[in-house]
Amino acid sequence: MQAFDDDLAAVRMAAPKGRPNHKWDALVEGDRVDSPGITVTEAHLVQWAGLTGDWVSLHLDEQYASQTPFGRRIGHGPLTLSVGLGLLTQTGYFSNVAAWLGLDEVRAVQPVFIGDTIHVEATVRVARETxxxxxxxxxxxxxxxxxxxxxxxxxxxSFLVGR
Structure with missing residues (x-):
C-alpha cells in the first residue's frame, strides 16, 4: 500500500499537462500539420447563416438546391474556410498567435455537403524571423x-507568432 501512496504522491508532484504552448520555432518550412476532423451538419449551415446573414437558398432550401447542378444543399464556402482555420488551431500550434495577417489564394475546389467530414492538411510555406x-x-x-x-x-x- 505504501508503494501505491508513493506513486500517487509522485503523480501529484509532476508538472501538469495542458494545452501545448508552441512558439514560432516549433515549425519550420516544409513541416506538415494535420488537424482533427469534423462532420458538417445542417446545424452548421443554419448557424452560419444566422451568424453572417448569408441566407442563400443554395445552402438552406432543399427544394431550391435540388434543382441546382449540386442536387442538394451545400455548405457555405466561407464556412468551410472558417472551419478549416479553426480545425488547425486545435493542434495547439496557434496558442501564441500575436496577429492573423490574412488570406491569399482562396479556391473552392468542390462543395461540402451535409454529412461530409472534413479536416485540414497544412504545410508551412514560410517560417521566418521578423x-x-x-x-x-x-x-x-x-x-x-x-x-x-x-x-x-x-x-x-499568415500569422505572427510569439517567439
Missing part, C-alpha cells in the same frame, strides 16, 4: 480534405 524580436512569421498552405481524400478548398494564411 524585425520584431518577440514574433516570427508563419505562412501556411491549407488543404481542406473530405472523407474520400478529395480536396474541397485550398488557401494560404
Amino acid at each position: 524585425k520584431k524580436p518577440d514574433v516570427g512569421l508563419w505562412t501556411l498552405d491549407y488543404v481542406v480534405v473530405k472523407q474520400d481524400g478529395s480536396t474541397v478548398m485550398t488557401f494560404t494564411s
Whole structure:
C-alpha cells in the first residue's frame, strides 16, 4: 500500500499537462500539420447563416438546391474556410498567435455537403524571423480534405507568432 501512496504522491508532484504552448520555432518550412476532423451538419449551415446573414437558398432550401447542378444543399464556402482555420488551431500550434495577417489564394475546389467530414492538411510555406524580436512569421498552405481524400478548398494564411 505504501508503494501505491508513493506513486500517487509522485503523480501529484509532476508538472501538469495542458494545452501545448508552441512558439514560432516549433515549425519550420516544409513541416506538415494535420488537424482533427469534423462532420458538417445542417446545424452548421443554419448557424452560419444566422451568424453572417448569408441566407442563400443554395445552402438552406432543399427544394431550391435540388434543382441546382449540386442536387442538394451545400455548405457555405466561407464556412468551410472558417472551419478549416479553426480545425488547425486545435493542434495547439496557434496558442501564441500575436496577429492573423490574412488570406491569399482562396479556391473552392468542390462543395461540402451535409454529412461530409472534413479536416485540414497544412504545410508551412514560410517560417521566418521578423524585425520584431518577440514574433516570427508563419505562412501556411491549407488543404481542406473530405472523407474520400478529395480536396474541397485550398488557401494560404499568415500569422505572427510569439517567439
